Amino acid sequence: MTDTSLTIGELARRSGVAPSALRYYERLGLIRAVRTGGNQRRYQRAELRRVAFIRISQQVGVSLEELREALASLPESRTPTKADWAALSARWRGRLNDQIAFLERLRDDLTGCIGCGCLSLQRCRLYNPDDELSADGAGPRLLLPPGAS
Amino acid sequence: MTDTSLTIGELARRSGVAPSALRYYERLGLIRAVRTGGNQRRYQRAELRRVAFIRISQQVGVSLEELREALASLPESRTPTKADWAALSARWRGRLNDQIAFLERLRDDLTGCIGCGCLSLQRCRLYNPDDELSADGAGPRLLLPPGAS
């Protein structure tokens, strides 16, 4: 255990992620473990970094599925390098910027609405589905969060 | 139907919210409807504004339960005024600012990490659970999203 590999409990403690979550991540293919003779998981130290990346990505708003795809794009067998992590991180930056921009717009519109108090479906920028323009098709609808398509 | 009241389908079309969602909101006590002789819902036009407020609030990240409490704090029987909406909106602004601040910090840290490429559990600001300081109690853990604790 002062060995290179970590038990699931050790990884859990050091990463702050519950063992059940780690098993779950493994089922989804986000992390990997080798097994001992007695079928217990042993993690390489590099997995610690993977787990870190997973948790950070979640805070950015990335789903585990999307994360799986991103991680799968890493060169198969090698332990991810600094450069690998940096590339992935850079990918999330764009999302973060979109999200921030979305929230700022929402805040500013909301601030405007505090002034006007309207929440009017006819006029308010915050909420503008097709009210007078009620053609059947898709019209302007809700202000969508980034990525809501 | 050119009457003051709206059927559920009309409210759905004009608000961009599915009838099933409107019924769900009603069960949670977020909106109200009167019933016709034949037990169908009829909505006052003011409900349109309520629904707008609900959807906007959700984008701010407010849960329906919290929203229910907020709406319950409105003077019982009167149709909410401009001022009522403004007060509620102002309440969300703080949350929005927290969220924005959180994401900005995350982005900036991430940007820093792109430079250093570390994701090191020992050093990285992004992810700093108790690794060397592994006392049993609560230590610095994940950067938590606002309101996560």
Place this chain on the structure above:
DNA sequence: GTGCAAGCTGAAGCGGACTTCAGCTCAAGG
């Protein structure tokens, strides 16, 4: 060698925000 914490598995549960379904009733136009 024995006791006990830690690990294993698959299945089920949870919470939030809805949607879908089955089976039935209502309302409005022709």
Place this chain on the structure above:
DNA sequence: CCTTGAGCTGAAGTCCGCTTCAGCTTGCAC
């Protein structure tokens, strides 16, 4: 009238990210 689309209900299903549970095995310390 009659048809057809809109509405009604309660129950169950869905998706996501886990946690919990039951029942069993491992592994380490004494």
